[in-house]
Amino acid sequence: MARKPHPEEPGRFAYEGLDRVLHEKARLGIMTSLVTRPEGVLFTEMKRLCALTDGNLSRHIDVLQQAGLVEAFRGTEGGRPQTLYRLTSDGRSRFAAYLEELEHVVRDALPKAVKKPERLPEVPPGFQPA
Amino acid sequence: MARKPHPEEPGRFAYEGLDRVLHEKARLGIMTSLVTRPEGVLFTEMKRLCALTDGNLSRHIDVLQQAGLVEAFRGTEGGRPQTLYRLTSDGRSRFAAYLEELEHVVRDALPKAVKKPERLPEVPPGFQPA
DNA sequence: TTCCTGGCTTTCTCGCGCAAAGCTTAAGGG
DNA sequence: CCCTTAAGCTTTGCGCGAGAAAGCCAGGAA
Numbered sequence: 001m002a003r004k005p006h007p008e009e010p011g012r013f014a015y016e017g018l019d020r021v022l023h024e025k026a027r028l029g030i031m032t033s034l035v036t037r038p039e040g041v042l043f044t045e046m047k048r049l050c051a052l053t054d055g056n057l058s059r060h061i062d063v064l065q066q067a068g069l070v071e072a073f074r075g076t077e078g079g080r081p082q083t084l085y086r087l088t089s090d091g092r093s094r095f096a097a098y099l100e101e102l103e104h105v106v107r108d109a110l111p112k113a114v115k116k117p118e119r120l121p122e123v124p125p126g127f128q129p130a
Numbered sequence: 131m132a133r134k135p136h137p138e139e140p141g142r143f144a145y146e147g148l149d150r151v152l153h154e155k156a157r158l159g160i161m162t163s164l165v166t167r168p169e170g171v172l173f174t175e176m177k178r179l180c181a182l183t184d185g186n187l188s189r190h191i192d193v194l195q196q197a198g199l200v201e202a203f204r205g206t207e208g209g210r211p212q213t214l215y216r217l218t219s220d221g222r223s224r225f226a227a228y229l230e231e232l233e234h235v236v237r238d239a240l241p242k243a244v245k246k247p248e249r250l251p252e253v254p255p256g257f258q259p260a
Numbered sequence: 261t262t263c264c265t266g267g268c269t270t271t272c273t274c275g276c277g278c279a280a281a282g283c284t285t286a287a288g289g290g
Numbered sequence: 291c292c293c294t295t296a297a298g299c300t301t302t303g304c305g306c307g308a309g310a311a312a313g314c315c316a317g318g319a320a
Contacts, residue, residue, distance in 0.1 A: 013159035075257030127205030
């Protein structure tokens with residue numbers, strides 16, 4: 001009988017659903033802040049929430065806007081020009097799809113990562129540290 | 131009375147725990163394949179599992195080795211030289227920490243992203259589409 | 261011995277993330 | 291009225307990092 005009755009499918013760990021536009025620390029924070037605030041977030045406030053510099057926040061938001069995930073509204077508040085950012089409907093659903101893929105990763109890996117194996121597995125005979 | 135009794139803490143969505151070495155699609159796949167196989171994975175097999183080219187796999191594994199997360203063992207199998215890769219103990223625990231942070235992100239965002247709001251929130255008066 | 265094939269490695273290029281400098285609008289002061 | 295200051299973004303510049311392609315090397319096959 002074969003040692004591996006069911007060899008794992010090719011691409012099992014490829015995670016194609018992890019959209020590069022979303023799979024980025026800073027933009028992940030931006031999207032999360034926006035999804036928790038459907039009414040929108042002002043530039044300055046988002047800067048605080050995500051701990052980003054002006055330039056980085058501007059650039060990342062631009063990427064998200066180009067991708068159609070975020071929309072912007074200009075106005076004034078307290079006598080100063082302000083920009084309000086919101087998720088688009090498409091942005092929300094694409095973000096949800098991304099998060100579901102992330103959830104799969106966590107489900108795959110976390111249970112196996114948290115428990116320390118009682119003994120290190122043997123290295124097969126003839127194999128030597130690189 | 132103030133409009134916002136509890137402004138969100140600064141850095142709430144910064145996710146500092148998302149280690150850049152791990153927060154990368156290809157390496158995430160590599161780490162997940164390794165954590166599900168403590169006995170190790172051969173180069174060629176990992177190539178299939180993660181759907182990576184030779185060069186890219188080599189490069190990403192190198193990054194993980196430099197970071198001390200992965201160790202390599204050289205040997206032969208079927209008359210051909212092969213390299214077996216395994217997680218280090220440190221690699222496993224750092225990966226677990228990363229995954230726990232990811233879990234927080236998913237918990238923060240997924241519930242809010244999946245449910246479509248019945249009506250779009252109003253844009254505040256004086257704000258116009260950019 | 262020369263060719264081929266499998267198994268990695270190295271090199272190259274382009275794009276992206278980040279920081280720093282710049283631009284614009286709006287108060288506030290003299 | 292300017293001039294200055296400051297808030298609120300934008301643009302520019304740089305360095306690293308991901309991915310593709312070409313290269314290298316060892317072990318059979320012919």
